[in-house]
Amino acid sequence: MLQITNLHANVGDKPILKGLTLSLNAGEIHAIMGPNGAGKSTLGYVLSGRPGYEVTEGEITFNGQDLLGLEPHERAAAGLFLGFQYPVEIPGVSNVQFLREALNAQRKNRGEAPLSGAEFLKVAREQAGALGMDMDMLKRPVNVGFSGGEKKRNEMVQMGIINPAIAILDETDSGLDIDALRIVGDGINRIMRKPDKAVLLITHYQRLLDYVKPDFVHVLDGGRITRSGGPELALELERDGYKELAA
Amino acid sequence: MNEDMDIKDKAAWDAADRVADYEHGWSSDIETDFAPKGLTEDTVRFISAKKNEPEWMLEWRLKAFASWKTMTPPDWAKLNVQPIDYQDAYYYAEPKAKPKLGSLDEVDPEILRIYEKLGIPIAEQEVLAGVEGARRVAVDAVFDSVSVATTFRAELERAGVIFRSISEAIKEYPELVKKWLGKIVPMHDNYFATLNCAVFSDGTFVYIPEGVRCPMELSTYFRINAENTGQFERTLIIADKDSYVSYLEGCTAPMRDENQLHAAVVELVALDDAEIKYSTVQNWYPGDAEGKGGIYNFVTKRALCQGKNSKVSWTQVETGSAVTWKYPSCVLNGENSVGEFYSVAVTNNYQQADTGTKMIHNGKGSRSTIVSKGISAGHSNNTYRGLVRVAPNAEGVRNFTQCDSLLLGSLSGAHTVPYIEVRNPSAQIEHEATTSKISDDQMFYAMARGLNAEEAVTLIVNGFAKEVLQQLPMEFAVEAQKLLGISLEGSVG
Ligand SMILES: Nc1ncnc2c1ncn2[C@@H]1O[C@H](COP(=O)(O)OP(=O)(O)OP(=O)(O)O)[C@@H](O)[C@H]1O
Numbered sequence A: 001m002l003q004i005t006n007l008h009a010n011v012g013d014k015p016i017l018k019g020l021t022l023s024l025n026a027g028e029i030h031a032i033m034g035p036n037g038a039g040k041s042t043l044g045y046v047l048s049g050r051p052g053y054e055v056t057e058g059e060i061t062f063n064g065q066d067l068l069g070l071e072p073h074e075r076a077a078a079g080l081f082l083g084f085q086y087p088v089e090i091p092g093v094s095n096v097q098f099l100r101e102a103l104n105a106q107r108k109n110r111g112e113a114p115l116s117g118a119e120f121l122k123v124a125r126e127q128a129g130a131l132g133m134d135m136d137m138l139k140r141p142v143n144v145g146f147s148g149g150e151k152k153r154n155e156m157v158q159m160g161i162i163n164p165a166i167a168i169l170d171e172t173d174s175g176l177d178i179d180a181l182r183i184v185g186d187g188i189n190r191i192m193r194k195p196d197k198a199v200l201l202i203t204h205y206q207r208l209l210d211y212v213k214p215d216f217v218h219v220l221d222g223g224r225i226t227r228s229g230g231p232e233l234a235l236e237l238e239r240d241g242y243k244e245l246a247a
Numbered sequence B: 001m002n003e004d005m006d007i008k009d010k011a012a013w014d015a016a017d018r019v020a021d022y023e024h025g026w027s028s029d030i031e032t033d034f035a036p037k038g039l040t041e042d043t044v045r046f047i048s049a050k051k052n053e054p055e056w057m058l059e060w061r062l063k064a065f066a067s068w069k070t071m072t073p074p075d076w077a078k079l080n081v082q083p084i085d086y087q088d089a090y091y092y093a094e095p096k097a098k099p100k101l102g103s104l105d106e107v108d109p110e111i112l113r114i115y116e117k118l119g120i121p122i123a124e125q126e127v128l129a130g131v132e133g134a135r136r137v138a139v140d141a142v143f144d145s146v147s148v149a150t151t152f153r154a155e156l157e158r159a160g161v162i163f164r165s166i167s168e169a170i171k172e173y174p175e176l177v178k179k180w181l182g183k184i185v186p187m188h189d190n191y192f193a194t195l196n197c198a199v200f201s202d203g204t205f206v207y208i209p210e211g212v213r214c215p216m217e218l219s220t221y222f223r224i225n226a227e228n229t230g231q232f233e234r235t236l237i238i239a240d241k242d243s244y245v246s247y248l249e250g251c252t253a254p255m256r257d258e259n260q261l262h263a264a265v266v267e268l269v270a271l272d273d274a275e276i277k278y279s280t281v282q283n284w285y286p287g288d289a290e291g292k293g294g295i296y297n298f299v300t301k302r303a304l305c306q307g308k309n310s311k312v313s314w315t316q317v318e319t320g321s322a323v324t325w326k327y328p329s330c331v332l333n334g335e336n337s338v339g340e341f342y343s344v345a346v347t348n349n350y351q352q353a354d355t356g357t358k359m360i361h362n363g364k365g366s367r368s369t370i371v372s373k374g375i376s377a378g379h380s381n382n383t384y385r386g387l388v389r390v391a392p393n394a395e396g397v398r399n400f401t402q403c404d405s406l407l408l409g410s411l412s413g414a415h416t417v418p419y420i421e422v423r424n425p426s427a428q429i430e431h432e433a434t435t436s437k438i439s440d441d442q443m444f445y446a447m448a449r450g451l452n453a454e455e456a457v458t459l460i461v462n463g464f465a466k467e468v469l470q471q472l473p474m475e476f477a478v479e480a481q482k483l484l485g486i487s488l489e490g491s492v493g
């Protein structure tokens, strides 16, 4: 489904990703772990086409299509979703308005009819409800004044509404309290664990993986995948840390 | 660096392409009767005669014209304006198939078609055929120099509301007109106001009698169609004691390479306990991406809050015109009177706007609120200029001013020039100002959710302007939101 081959990418003039190869098939959940500054968020940005993140070598295909030729909004329309490590505030724009416009822009891009206000609200209400977020929050400006955990939960509500084919979730678990972690974990399973979908889960801790069982775990270090394995690799990392692994 | 330049070049090219589709940039083939080109005493007489005006009106005009000849244009605004050749323009243009006022059937179908194209519902039956419970808006449509239709007149008359073109009002209600015309904006107020007194062509007159809440929104749509024509409309709204009216003003003009002058005067007066809500969406042609052409918009708008507890609220969305020079103001004479000014001004390419308000607090306990949102893109310049003045014996005055500027790109300018003159120590004056840019983070976040660059900018800008947009009546708010997007096209890169 997503095929990353020998990816090299710069941020500004600085090389961050240095020959990263990774392949996700439909129905799979992959976890990526790695030390601070390894390039995990950079990978998420490169996948979703953030300006300023320049691919110098390698390729990315998504369902056989060259992803690098697409603008960020076209990648979104193609079914790619990035859950942000630091969700962004947009003052004066309500969550509802933001998501409805975003979703309808995606639908338009795909040649689908827009959702009416009522149709959209129905979906939004369902998803917010499933993630334990009340409607008042959906009416508030995007992420403005949200707590850290609320922002992360909001990312998942957005994912539920947009219903993407592939999600890159960048530390969605950090900042969540114990109950929220479970709710978000359940949400990821409910929305994304489908035979035609895939997830790239960026995380520092095993605790999210207790809820969302990965099929594969990779270590990203120094801009490349240094080790891959099954769920047991995460436990090993938690026990020994990255230093031990590198040694 | 290089890439940056490329992006900017591309933005400029894109903008050039897009300006070709200024939404209302077509002109129409209406046969037009012009006054002879140029501006002399004869021009003034010609206009007055065309309108069959009474003698007092002609004298008033001539007096203004004589003064105007001795005046010089103001130069204090942060505007760079080419000198205007007042002799090289027409001061009066009238559609030839002269419509009988008040009867839509007799309006040139071509004109009706134009208004239809502009999306302005001047045909009453269409409005009436609309959805049950839909809000109705009475419209006065001014085409070049002449008012072509005033709708819903009968229904308004039953409520005692007078809604007329100013030309008609001069003849039908001379006492009311004489009582207030030039009393809020004096004849010699400023260069452009004086010029307007001499050559004003048409405009709207509204009178709401004591105790009446106007049963529908009133609106005027102005359109400049003829080439080389100035538009000088004049609006006078009188809200008698304990009355209420909401008035909407919209404007468009076709694309022309020459600059066209628009110098309007709007006078409002609110007596005891009366309220006027005045909303403007100004979308005159802004010129092309290189700054060629466009409307020079020099407008004097002032409200007299004469009565106790009277209230006037100005809301404006200014996206058009090459140059905007405009300060809708409130003279708060009444005790506990209230003045409000909510403004969004967008400038793109080479547009220039110098706009703001004056709140003159003469009445005890008078209060004012100013919320100004300036958005500058391209090479444009956007200035907020505002005055808050408190007279020595005005006790307990309060003002709150919020001025926010949003910059797109690095070549545009935003300026805030607040003047505060307080001569009474009991006054509470608050002023807040911010300047910000649309962040890369916001842009990318919106794009990662599926919006393209322009949709993302439009969304973020609408969020920035929300406090003002939500002051607009619903129909206008939707139109204004779209306009913000359209006027910023080509500004992202
Ligand atoms: N604009 C930039 N200019 C220069 N260096 C940058 C820029 N943005 C990111 N970097 C660097 O790129 C490297 C990778 O950053 P990235 O955010 O991808 O790390 P990460 O693996 O997500 O770390 P964390 O676990 O702390 O979130 C870091 O060393 C960071 O400082």
Ligand SMILES: [Mg+2]
Pocket: A040, A041, A042, A085, A170
């Ligand atoms: Mg990170």
